[in-house]
Amino acid sequence: MLESYSVPCEAIVIEEEIKHSRFISFLFHCDSFDKFKLVLTDIKRDYPGASHYCSAFVAGAPNDSVLIGSSDDGEPAGSAGRPMLAVLQGANIGEVGAVVVRYYGGTKLGVGGLVRAYTSGLRQGLVQLPTRLKQLRYPAKLHCDYAQLRDVEHLLQQVDAVIIDKQFAEAVDIVF
Structure with a gap:
């Protein structure tokens, strides 16, 4: 593919x-x-x-x-x-x-x-x-702790992912 x-x-x-x-x-x-x-x-x-x-x-x-x-x-x-x-x-x-x-x-x-x-x-x-x-992109979701958010955002930036939405509750839900 x-x-x-x-x-x-x-x-x-x-x-x-x-x-x-x-x-x-x-x-x-x-x-x-x-x-x-x-x-x-x-x-x-x-x-x-x-x-x-x-x-x-x-x-x-x-x-x-x-x-x-x-x-x-x-x-x-x-x-x-x-x-x-x-x-x-x-x-x-x-x-x-x-x-x-x-x-x-x-x-x-x-x-x-x-x-x-x-x-x-x-x-x-x-x-x-x-x-x-x-570039073909596929939708995904990720659930992480607040302490991990910075590292997750950095990793997503490294792979050229586009963050669509972030929901802040007890943890962070990211749609990218």
């Missing part, structure tokens, strides 16, 4: 023209399916009239196989969304979403050409994508 992993700390946009079609690739932080839908809706609003809005996301840890999804959005099956998802999963970055907007330029690319076109911007963007380390 992963204790930490990289996540995007800001969004990035890569734009390229491939055989007269315009491809605009967006990479962004995405920690839930709802967040992904909001960003996709915003992109559709900001880039109206596009032929396709293909997408993929990994909303959890990089190796998560549950919080993932992809869409070909009308392109031939398996030519956009699935390859995009494979690129995201291979980048070893969690909580990442991708949308590629295509404005059709009149030249058919074929399935292989579509796969290359939809993944090209993502590959370029993932190299440039600023990330930060996400």
